Amino acid sequence: MxxxxxxxxxxxxxxxxxxxxxxxxxxxxLLGNVVAPMIERKKIIAEQLRRxxxxxxxx
Amino acid sequence: xxxxxxxxxxxxxxxxxxxxxxxALVAYALSQNINLFYSPSQISMGEAPADTRxxxxxxxxxxxxxxxxxxxxxxxxxTDYAHSTTVQYVGILPDLFREGQGIVAQGLLDQDGRLVxxxxxxxxxxxxxxxxxxxxxxxxxxxxHMPPTAGKGY
Amino acid sequence: MAGKNWMPRWFYQLASPRWCYQITGKLLPGFVVATLxxxxxxxxxxxxxxPQDYQQGNSFRIIYLHVPAAYMAQSIYMTMALxxxxxxxxxxxxxxxxxxxxxxxGASLAVLALATGAIWGKPTWGSYWVWDARLTSMLILLFxxxxxxxLNSAIESESTAAQSTAVLALVxxxxxxxxxxxxxxxxxxxxxxxxxxTERPAMPxxxxxxxxxxxxxxxxxxxxTLMMRxxxxxxxxxxxxxxxRELLMQQRG
Numbered sequence: 228m229x230x231x232x233x234x235x236x237x238x239x240x241x242x243x244x245x246x247x248x249x250x251x252x253x254x255x256x257l258l259g260n261v262v263a264p265m266i267e268r269k270k271i272i273a274e275q276l277r278r279x280x281x282x283x284x285x286x
Numbered sequence: 287x288x289x290x291x292x293x294x295x296x297x298x299x300x301x302x303x304x305x306x307x308x309x310a311l312v313a314y315a316l317s318q319n320i321n322l323f324y325s326p327s328q329i330s331m332g333e334a335p336a337d338t339r340x341x342x343x344x345x346x347x348x349x350x351x352x353x354x355x356x357x358x359x360x361x362x363x364x365t366d367y368a369h370s371t372t373v374q375y376v377g378i379l380p381d382l383f384r385e386g387q388g389i390v391a392q393g394l395l396d397q398d399g400r401l402v403x404x405x406x407x408x409x410x411x412x413x414x415x416x417x418x419x420x421x422x423x424x425x426x427x428x429x430x431h432m433p434p435t436a437g438k439g440y
Numbered sequence: 441m442a443g444k445n446w447m448p449r450w451f452y453q454l455a456s457p458r459w460c461y462q463i464t465g466k467l468l469p470g471f472v473v474a475t476l477x478x479x480x481x482x483x484x485x486x487x488x489x490x491p492q493d494y495q496q497g498n499s500f501r502i503i504y505l506h507v508p509a510a511y512m513a514q515s516i517y518m519t520m521a522l523x524x525x526x527x528x529x530x531x532x533x534x535x536x537x538x539x540x541x542x543x544x545x546g547a548s549l550a551v552l553a554l555a556t557g558a559i560w561g562k563p564t565w566g567s568y569w570v571w572d573a574r575l576t577s578m579l580i581l582l583f584x585x586x587x588x589x590x591l592n593s594a595i596e597s598e599s600t601a602a603q604s605t606a607v608l609a610l611v612x613x614x615x616x617x618x619x620x621x622x623x624x625x626x627x628x629x630x631x632x633x634x635x636x637x638t639e640r641p642a643m644p645x646x647x648x649x650x651x652x653x654x655x656x657x658x659x660x661x662x663x664x665t666l667m668m669r670x671x672x673x674x675x676x677x678x679x680x681x682x683x684x685r686e687l688l689m690q691q692r693g
Contacts, residue, residue, distance in 0.1 A: 228488060229488065229489060229490065240492065242497060242499040242563055246499060246501050249506070249559050250505060252556065253505045253556070256551070257479075257661065260545055261664070264669045264672055265668070268672050271675055272675070272688060275675070275679050275684075276688055278679075294528055298528055298610060301611060302611075302613055305611040305613075306614045309618070313618070320573050322572040322573065322628050322629055323627050379566075380565065390570075406566065407565045407566045408564060410564055410565075412634050412642050413643070414493045414496075414643040415493065415647075416491030416492065416494060416644060416647075417491070417492065418491070419491075420495075
């Protein structure tokens with residue numbers, strides 16, 4: 228451990244704003260890249276199921 | 287691999303090769319303009335224009351920092367171990383500014399070949415180390431200098 | 441023909457969207473676990489246990505995000521260009537889908553690399569942005585990604601869109617060696633590479649091991665998110681195929 232206390236860790240030797248804003252941004256980018264395809268998948272499946280239902284109703 | 291695929295493969299290779307050559311030519315033509323800064327050697331040989339804003343980069347010479355006690359004015363020499371240039375600056379220097387550190391200063395050259403800087407940026411190298419290691423190395427007199435490879439001209 | 445079977449069998453299996461969908465479904469959980477483990481270990485180690493830098497103090501820790509993001513932005517670009525080339529030469533639909541799926545991931549990581557670099561630049565260099573060769577070529581990489589995404593969405597026909605974006609990606613490939621060697625060819629403010637293949641890293645193991653873990657973690661992360669996007673793309677484009685219909689009916693339950 229290179230910090231003496233948890234508040235030291237949060238302070239990052241006075242660079243807290245820089246370090247934590249970077250890691251917050253990193254978390255957003257990583258999560259976004261996982262969540263976006265999950266939402267997309269739901270949307271595509273719902274869309275295709277609607278289409279199948281429509282086609283079944285017609286025949 | 288049939289003939290058609292071979293043809294398309296050739297096309298792909300031609301695209302890569304062609305754009306490579308084109309960009310290489312442009313980069314060659316612009317090679318001086320792409321450099322972020324002039325080295326002290328280039329400045330002393332008169333390669334840097336006198337009346338426009340330029341950037342100069344080099345290592346801060348040990349013991350060359352002269353601070354004006356009354357103001358934020360500071361003067362120091364930067365070197366590429368062949369020639370050196372004096373830089374004049376008024377303002378707050380970046381955290382990493384110190385003797386032996388690589389810096390890049392932007393400003394105008396005056397008649398005496400001094401750079402009157404409006405901005406000083408600190409350059410750092412890829413030699414990251416912990417404070418303990420740095421102290422031990424300094425004690426042993428083996429502290430790495432900014433290597434000559436840290437940017438052409440250093 | 442003598443040259444007929446010079447490619448391994450899996451290469452031709454890759455051409456089958458159905459086979460791809462199934463194999464990525466099997467691979468996905470493993471990569472998710474590896475990604476979570478590697479990124480968590482690397483981040484905790486890098487943020488809390490790695491020593492601080494003797495000059496930069498704790499702002500040095502931004503390297504643990506900046507370097508992996510920058511590596512990925514370039515690796516993803518190369519993957520995209522390679523997939524595009526395979527799509528052009530072999531007319532392989534799956535390769536086109538891989539290339540299309542790469543672009544948004546690569547763009548987001550290029551943004552991350554540029555943003556973390558800017559935030560890191562302020563305390564260390566004294567400036568958020570400098571028009572030096574490394575930073576500018578990296579910005580061009582982001583614009584290439586954005587151009588490819590825009591071009592792909594602007595063209596109606598899927599095969600024409602894939603072809604045009606593949607050509608643009610291949611032309612832009614020349615930017616990759618420029619990014620890599622910009623710090624050696626020109627005077628830049630940016631420091632030279634942290635990792636070199638030929639030498640041991642200039643920093644102590646306590647600093648570079650977490651960085652290496654994070655780089656590998658980011659590669660796994662790319663695999664995860666690429667497979668997720670690829671599977672979506674397969675379902676969308678193969679919606680008329682019998683097996684996709686069956687899959688959809690199972691979803692309906």
